[in-house]
Amino acid sequence: MPAETARHPQIPGARIIDGRAVAAGLRARLAEAIAAAPFAPRLDVILVGADPASAVYVKAKEKAAREAGMVSQIHRLPAETGQAELLALIARLNADATVDGILVQLPLPAQIDQVAVIEAIDPAKDVDGFTLTNVGRLAAGLPGLVPCTPRGCMVLLRETLGDLRGKRAVVVGRSAIVGRPMAQLLVQADCTVAIAHSRSADPAGECRTADIVVAAAGRAGLVTADWIGPGAAVIDVGINRLADGRLVGDVAFEKVAAIAGAITPVPGGVGPMTIACLLENTLEAARRRRGLPLAAAAE
Ligand code: GUN
Numbered sequence: 001m002p003a004e005t006a007r008h009p010q011i012p013g014a015r016i017i018d019g020r021a022v023a024a025g026l027r028a029r030l031a032e033a034i035a036a037a038p039f040a041p042r043l044d045v046i047l048v049g050a051d052p053a054s055a056v057y058v059k060a061k062e063k064a065a066r067e068a069g070m071v072s073q074i075h076r077l078p079a080e081t082g083q084a085e086l087l088a089l090i091a092r093l094n095a096d097a098t099v100d101g102i103l104v105q106l107p108l109p110a111q112i113d114q115v116a117v118i119e120a121i122d123p124a125k126d127v128d129g130f131t132l133t134n135v136g137r138l139a140a141g142l143p144g145l146v147p148c149t150p151r152g153c154m155v156l157l158r159e160t161l162g163d164l165r166g167k168r169a170v171v172v173g174r175s176a177i178v179g180r181p182m183a184q185l186l187v188q189a190d191c192t193v194a195i196a197h198s199r200s201a202d203p204a205g206e207c208r209t210a211d212i213v214v215a216a217a218g219r220a221g222l223v224t225a226d227w228i229g230p231g232a233a234v235i236d237v238g239i240n241r242l243a244d245g246r247l248v249g250d251v252a253f254e255k256v257a258a259i260a261g262a263i264t265p266v267p268g269g270v271g272p273m274t275i276a277c278l279l280e281n282t283l284e285a286a287r288r289r290r291g292l293p294l295a296a297a298a299e
Contacts, residue, residue, distance in 0.1 A: 014234070014260040017156050023272035026155065027068055030279050034069040041129065041286035042071040043101040043278075044093050048086065048112065050078035054105045061103070064275045070282060071098075083112050085119050094122040100286035101127035103278070124289055127281040129181070138184050145281050150182040152273025153214055153235050154189065160233055160262045161212070165190040170207045171218035172196045172223060172250070178237055183215050203227070215250035223251040231261035237270050 034040065043065045047058045058074055065072035075089060080243075086104075093099045096230045102125045109112050123133035129147040137144030157164060169191040173179035179195060186193045191212065196203035198217075207213045209228040213234050220240035228234060238250030249266030257263050264270055284294055 014257045015160070015246050015262040016257070017160055017233075017235075017262050017264045017269060019152075019264055019269040019272045022156060022159055023152075023276040026273075026276040027064065027279060030283055031068045032274070034164065034283060037287075039286065039290070040069060040071050041100045042073070042098055043103065043282045044073050044075060044099050046075045046077065046086070046089065046102070046104045046263050047107050048077045048105075051107070054107075055298050058105050061275060061278060062278060065282065068279050070279070078113040083116065084280070085260060086112060086117055090117065090120045094120075094125065099125060100289060101125055101278075101282040103128055110119060127278060127285055129242045129281065130166055130177070135176070135181070138181055141188060145285060146185065147177055147181045148277040148281060149178050149216075149237060149270060149274045150185050151277040151280070152270055153182060154185050155273060155277070156235060156264060156270070157189075157212060157233060166213040167191045168209060169212035169214065170196055170210040171214045171216060172203060172207065173218065173237075175216065175218075178216040179229050181255055182216060182237075186212070186214075195230045217250050219250055220248050221250070221252045223256065225252065225259050228256050228259050232259075234263040236266050239266060239271065247296070253262075 020193050028280055045058050047054060062072045062074050077086065090102065090203065093102050102121050104121070105118055106114065108117060115237050118130045119132060121131055123131045126145050130146040134144040138146055169186045171179050171183045171193065174195050174197045183193050183195050194206055196206045204227040207223065210229065211232055213223065213228060213232055214237065215235070216237035218220065218238060218240065220238065220242060234251055234256055235250035236251040241250050242248060247267055251263070251265065287294055
């Protein structure tokens, strides 16, 4: 039974969804599946330039991949790298049969055409799920590689609510990386879905009637208590650095937690799930490329 249905109705306060714990469980299951497999999946990550946040993310991805028993390599290129050079590296990794997953860390320097670079990645190795082939497969409801953050949000929602069929879900934000694929995955799970965005007439009103709110607008504290209906599940994808150095989500956590049925904290909610799902995508890509059925171990 989902924990929030077991709570006393007179005692307010949301269940805090522990993304670190769920991610650790998923990573442990993936490590087991990899240890039992006759091959080690390989993830190659490309980092162009020296953006400090990107450097931290890339290092974390490499470490997590290695801890799960994968082979992982970072390709560090200088900030002034030209597009042709980057495309040549991607072509080499596409052709290398030992490489299962290719990830180009974003953002890229201004001289590089991001769409052209992403499109150069073999869709079978596109573990971010960013190529138009994988975007199209998701929109068409066909199997493919799904972007890691929305995939992680779905794991947390299933963990929290169980069956999602018939739930009303509102996604706040329409980015290609999170908002749009998130809405597609919720539709696939038989939710009734709306996307609210910066031009919506009444985003708070849309959210107030929802069973599920996924906040992915990239605006600190945008979603306040008056946006949330009693008992709703709130997933906060935002990672915003305040002037005082604090890291906060898109949701005003304390006030919303008094009304919601369940809520993810920032940090420690969606963030850890993104890397765990990157590993899951890499194992999936490795199995598909070898003609093996997708591991049930991680589900
Ligand atoms: N930069 C910020 N988030 C991401 C992500 O999910 N994938 C890649 N490749 N770059 C990012």
